[in-house]
Amino acid sequence: RSSDLRFITAKEDKDFAIDYYSIHKVIDYVKADYKTEQQCYVSGINCEPEFACMQMKKVKKMYNKENGILAYHGFQSFKEGEVTPEQAHKIGIQLAEEMWGDRFQVVVSTHLNTKHIHNHFVVNSVSFVDGKKFYSNRYSYGLMRHLNDEICKEYKLSVLEEKECKKSHINFG
Numbered sequence: 001r002s003s004d005l006r007f008i009t010a011k012e013d014k015d016f017a018i019d020y021y022s023i024h025k026v027i028d029y030v031k032a033d034y035k036t037e038q039q040c041y042v043s044g045i046n047c048e049p050e051f052a053c054m055q056m057k058k059v060k061k062m063y064n065k066e067n068g069i070l071a072y073h074g075f076q077s078f079k080e081g082e083v084t085p086e087q088a089h090k091i092g093i094q095l096a097e098e099m100w101g102d103r104f105q106v107v108v109s110t111h112l113n114t115k116h117i118h119n120h121f122v123v124n125s126v127s128f129v130d131g132k133k134f135y136s137n138r139y140s141y142g143l144m145r146h147l148n149d150e151i152c153k154e155y156k157l158s159v160l161e162e163k164e165c166k167k168s169h170i171n172f173g
Contacts, residue, residue: 023070023122024053030073030109030120041089041110045096046128052107056124059105063131071125072136076148077118079158085112091151092119098147103127104134 031042031049039049047055060066076095078088089110096106105124110117125133134140149159 020053020057020070023056026071026073027053027107027122030107030111030122035109035111035113037085037112039109041085041112043089043093043108045093045101045104045106045108047105047107047124049107049109052105052122056105056126059124059128059131060126063126065126065131065133069125069133072121072123072134074121074123074144075118076121077116080115082157083117083155085110085117087155088117088119091155091157092121094151095119095144095148096121096123098151099144100134103129103132 027049031039033039042049044052056071057066060070076092083091089108092108092110096108100106100121100123104127107120107122109120111120123134127134152159
């Protein structure tokens with residue numbers, strides 16, 4: 001089981017128009033029919049998956065926050081054979097609601113096209129509640145991992161064990 005977040009950034013053209021193609025492209029990727037059983041395992045938190053890009057764009061315009069990071073693309077994977085598609089999707093929705101659901105729009109999709117069932121999350125970087133941006137950092141990543149592990153334990157699923165870091169012999173002082 002693992003989780004991660006990646007950035008989707010805005011690009012500006014010569015006329016300073018924001019290019020939403022990158023966010024549209026990643027939403028299309030996570031919703032792909034052949035990966036999600038004809039979009040059976042695609043849900044929206046605070047948005048409709050089929051209109052998510054437009055709805056996220058509207059929030060950004062409303063708060064005048066159309067530059068920089070447009071969205072985050074995260075994923076959550078499960079040990080091979082450990083979950084059903086229904087369980088994985090339910091867990092993904094629960095994680096998205098607990099992590100971002102009170103302030104952000106999120107598309108959750110469950111992919112079944114690999115040996116390991118896994119969820120994808122596309123999170124708007126701008127809150128529909130107050131216009132503040134979500135920032136991915138060590139704290140937010142740690143919180144996502146903690147929430148994920150707690151949810152997986154509720155379902156009696158495996159979680160990654162913490163790796164012990166070797167002490168560095170390099171003196172930075």
